[in-house]
Amino acid sequence: MKIELSNIHKSYFNKDAQLEQEVLKGISLKIEQGEALAIIGPSGSGKSTLLNLLGTLDKPTSGSISFDGKELVDINDKDLALFRNQKIGFVFQSHHLLPQLNVLENILLPSIAYGDKKSRKEAEKRAIEWLEELGLSNKVHQFPSNLSGGECQRVAVIRALINQPVLILADEPTGSLDSESADIVGDLLLKLSKEQGAALVLVTHSREIAQKLGEVYELKGGVLNGLGKTDDG
């Protein structure tokens, strides 16, 4: 697995100012199998924009995004959706669990869309194992409203990984948690993606959590600057 961003530009039309606003000004980045990198940067600097491009949820104004040498910008929306479901796991700041589904049903939702019976069974086994490991085995059939914010976010992490994606994209996943829960969720993301051999791109406000990843980048003024490798990497 290898993802390559090459000279990515992204502009939005700002309705208030009635002009184009260039948010990303030539971003190049390589992500290899199993790599873990953190992106920090001021609010409004384009971190979510960059993550959405990596996640094929949006397209760049110019530049190329390739996945194992295949140009993603050229793929049609239907194939892109299939690609996304199979290869990429997302975690957002709020957990986005569906309130009417229990914990297990929420986790298995991404595997229902495309999996056959056998892969669904395996996904269920994996989900229950991971919940047990996290001390959430008594919550399997509970609804999200009966869980704390930190517990919901742990469930959201498991859901993001259930299809065994090769790339995990996390957009400030610990931003709405107290520092203790934030550490638990941050460590869980790192541990599970490492175990699964998935690459992890984590946008975070927390330098402490960022330092735990192999490499830290800062997005500022539309450009991405490497702040160097940490000891773990």
Ligand SMILES: Nc1ncnc2c1ncn2[C@@H]1O[C@H](COP(=O)(O)OP(=O)(O)O)[C@@H](O)[C@H]1O
């Ligand atoms: N869909 C959109 N339409 C217009 N402007 C947008 C859109 N999404 C983001 N922006 C603008 O792009 C800039 C970067 O936003 P964002 O990527 O969300 O930054 P961050 O995640 O670093 O806080 C902001 O000025 C924001 O207002």
Ligand SMILES: [Mg+2]
């Ligand atoms: Mg953001």
